[in-house]
Amino acid sequence: MAGFRQVNDSSTDNEGGDAKGVTQATTIEEKLFTINHDHHAETHITCIGDDRDWGNKAFEALQWACPAKVYEKGEDGALEIGWENCIECGTCQILAPDHILWVFPKGGFGIRNAHG
Amino acid sequence: MGMPAFDAVVIGAGPAGNAAAITLAKGGAKVLQVERGKAPGEKNLMGGVIYSSSLSPIVPNFWQSAPLERPVTEQNYWVTDGGSVAKFGFADSAFAESEDGPANAYTVLRAPFDKWMAGEAKKAGAMLLPATVVTDLLMEEGRVVGVATDRPNGEIPAKIVISGEGVNAFASWKAGFGKRPDPSEVALVVKEVIELPQGVLEARFGVGAGEGKTFEIFGDITQGCLGYAFLYTNKNTVSVGVGGLVTDFADLKLASYELLENVKNHSVVRPLLEGGKTLEYGGHLIPEGGYTSLPPLVSDGFLMTGDAALMVNAVHREGSNFAFASGRMAGEAALEAIASDDLSAKGLSGYRTRLEDSFILKDLKSYEGVFPFFRSRRDIMEDYPAIMTDALRSLFTVDGTAKGQKKKDLVKAVFKAKRPLALLSDLYKMWRVLGK
Numbered sequence: 001m002a003g004f005r006q007v008n009d010s011s012t013d014n015e016g017g018d019a020k021g022v023t024q025a026t027t028i029e030e031k032l033f034t035i036n037h038d039h040h041a042e043t044h045i046t047c048i049g050d051d052r053d054w055g056n057k058a059f060e061a062l063q064w065a066c067p068a069k070v071y072e073k074g075e076d077g078a079l080e081i082g083w084e085n086c087i088e089c090g091t092c093q094i095l096a097p098d099h100i101l102w103v104f105p106k107g108g109f110g111i112r113n114a115h116g
Numbered sequence: 117m118g119m120p121a122f123d124a125v126v127i128g129a130g131p132a133g134n135a136a137a138i139t140l141a142k143g144g145a146k147v148l149q150v151e152r153g154k155a156p157g158e159k160n161l162m163g164g165v166i167y168s169s170s171l172s173p174i175v176p177n178f179w180q181s182a183p184l185e186r187p188v189t190e191q192n193y194w195v196t197d198g199g200s201v202a203k204f205g206f207a208d209s210a211f212a213e214s215e216d217g218p219a220n221a222y223t224v225l226r227a228p229f230d231k232w233m234a235g236e237a238k239k240a241g242a243m244l245l246p247a248t249v250v251t252d253l254l255m256e257e258g259r260v261v262g263v264a265t266d267r268p269n270g271e272i273p274a275k276i277v278i279s280g281e282g283v284n285a286f287a288s289w290k291a292g293f294g295k296r297p298d299p300s301e302v303a304l305v306v307k308e309v310i311e312l313p314q315g316v317l318e319a320r321f322g323v324g325a326g327e328g329k330t331f332e333i334f335g336d337i338t339q340g341c342l343g344y345a346f347l348y349t350n351k352n353t354v355s356v357g358v359g360g361l362v363t364d365f366a367d368l369k370l371a372s373y374e375l376l377e378n379v380k381n382h383s384v385v386r387p388l389l390e391g392g393k394t395l396e397y398g399g400h401l402i403p404e405g406g407y408t409s410l411p412p413l414v415s416d417g418f419l420m421t422g423d424a425a426l427m428v429n430a431v432h433r434e435g436s437n438f439a440f441a442s443g444r445m446a447g448e449a450a451l452e453a454i455a456s457d458d459l460s461a462k463g464l465s466g467y468r469t470r471l472e473d474s475f476i477l478k479d480l481k482s483y484e485g486v487f488p489f490f491r492s493r494r495d496i497m498e499d500y501p502a503i504m505t506d507a508l509r510s511l512f513t514v515d516g517t518a519k520g521q522k523k524k525d526l527v528k529a530v531f532k533a534k535r536p537l538a539l540l541s542d543l544y545k546m547w548r549v550l551g552k
Contacts, residue, residue: 021377022386023310025394028373031308034396038154061366067306067373067399088159089399090284091362094302103286107266108154108247115309115353115396116161116226 028069032085040109043083045070045092046101052078058096065091087111120273122148123454125263126242126280127250127287129156130226131166131439132422132446133280134233135174139447141240145454148272149234149242150265152249157230160282161307161400163346163355163433164226165330168218170437174444175236179218183228185350186328187212187219194384196335200505201384213326223328223348223355225309245272253277253291253418259459260418263287275459276450278419280443283401285411285424293420294411299363300491301405303343303430306376307357310392314352320388321349332433335501337382338375340368342494345379346433347388354389356380359402361491372399404430407477407484414468416460419446429479431486431550438476445470485549496542503533 025031054060054073062071068087074080088111093102104110126137129151140147153159165188171178190207213219238244245265254262254271262273264287279288283302288294312320321329331347338345341360348355358372358379365372379385403426413420421427422439429438449467453459471477490496507526517525534542 022380022389023308023392023394025308025397026377028371031373031394031397034308034394035398061363064365064369064371065304065362067304069371069373087397087399089304090401091302091304091399093284094296094299094362094401095366097296104152104249104284107152107249110159111398112154112158113161113227113396113398115228116157116230116398 032068032087035087036112036114037084038109038112039084040106042106043081044103044105044110045081045083045086047079047081048099048101051099054079056099058099061095062092062100065095067091120262120275122146122272122274124148124276124278124450125150125272125274126278127263128280128282128424129153129234129237129244129246130160130230130280130282130422131233131436132282132424132443133278134230134237135440135443136278136280136421136447136450137237137242138174138233138240139444140450141237141242143447143451145451147237147242148245148274149237150245150248150250150263150272151234152247154247155231156234156244156246157227160226160230161398162226162436163305163307163348163357164224164436165221165348165433166224166229166440167221167434167437169220170440172218174440175233179213179222181232183224183232185223185225185353186323187326188221188223188330189219189323189327190329192329192331194331194333194335195501195504196333196337196382196384197501197505198336199383200509201335202501202504202508223330223350225350225353225355250281250287251290252287253293255291259416260291275454276417276419276464278421278443278446278450279424280421280439281424283403283423285420288411288420288424293415293418294424294426297403297405297409297426300361301403301409301487302362303359303402303404304362304365304372304399305343305357305359305402306372306399307355307397308376308380308394309350309396310354310356310380310389311352311395312354312389312392316391317349317352317354323349333379333384334497335505336498337379337384339370339378340364340498341370341375342490342497345382345385347385353395354392356385356389362401373397402430402435403428404487406430406487407480408488410480413471414449414461414464417464419450419464419467421446427476427480429483431483434479441474442471442476445474445476483549489545489549493542493545496546499533503530506533
């Protein structure tokens, strides 16, 4: 499962070489860390069918488009779904409705925006 | 089935759902609002700007109690290309708040704003069922007669259901009203709310306490995405974001959050945010299908409003005003249907009439061709910023060339970038789609 990186781990290069980002939230892990969640015990994102092979073009598209880095290639070369990262935008079900079943988290669970 | 306990169930407590619930409750109807967040606003996000003309009819004097950030007293449009930026802006003292009334528009943060507006619905007498997902519509002989929820025994009968579900209108789609939009008609926006000391923010942006600015930034700052970056000043935060079509990111091999980081660190943006603290990151979809993709707006026992009904004018970053106005109109039409005891599409047809007579369907219709045009002609968003900045650079560079010669060179350079016929044809087409 994709975990959060330490805040001081600046592994994302900015344009302009080693210049630090303009705020403390530079990497996606740091950005996701700013969002409040109440996670339900169960995932709200499932793969439709058994084909989780990373060679599937749809998964690569999700890796680029998903703004919360939910869709990653696992160590076994298969799709790994880090659903705890989800910010509930719905991009995945628009892009890959035949491969990903994305529903709202159970009522009252999931993200809790303080600002929005 | 006996008489339903509720005249109307409203799905969602965003701008559309709240507008509908307030209108219905003020009209004396028994309304239940179903919201999937633990509290209204927690699931919601936009840029964002609201417009007083659409909110005033729903909550008169809203500006005295709503959690507004800043009046929008100046709107700016920037175009970046390489190391250049062309800036165009408009400020008007009439845009400010006065003793007589509200400002033209305000920046808001949706979590506190939606919570406030749902509170207005409650004050008017609407009931709120939070932490509940509407999973389907209850149907009887083709009529909508209530909603199914994710609660045990969670079926809720109602005379009329109004969908203010937002862009992911799963319950409506499942019941056959509208459908999942095509990826080519959906934009993804990512955003951060960045905190600055109020004095620093006001000095950097050149705004006083009762003033605010918006900036929409086009050109190569989006790195090829069909969209724009934005900066909106709040009280002591800045909303900064960028959008593109959901398909752009894989096509360009560019992660949405890395694009946002590049926008934050772009030379025209970074000095404004330096030293700030990101309070919250988020992302949201915008349905841009518009007029040609509209779902059925009026059905037996059922009305669709706001983003669920694709009511967005992406070109003018308008959406909240469509949501407020369509929610209010749905509420008004539902009151008429309840009064006349005709819950059919015919009894609810006042909704369609109101939409047609207002800016909502008029604007959606006149902007019908704009989005497909820019989607098919992405070169316009890439070529013209360069032509414009090249021309302005040449004009403002003092290098000993006589002005008359400069003007000749400029025209030559423009026609070198675009042949005269292509330029004329582009201008004509842009005028056709934008000038309607």
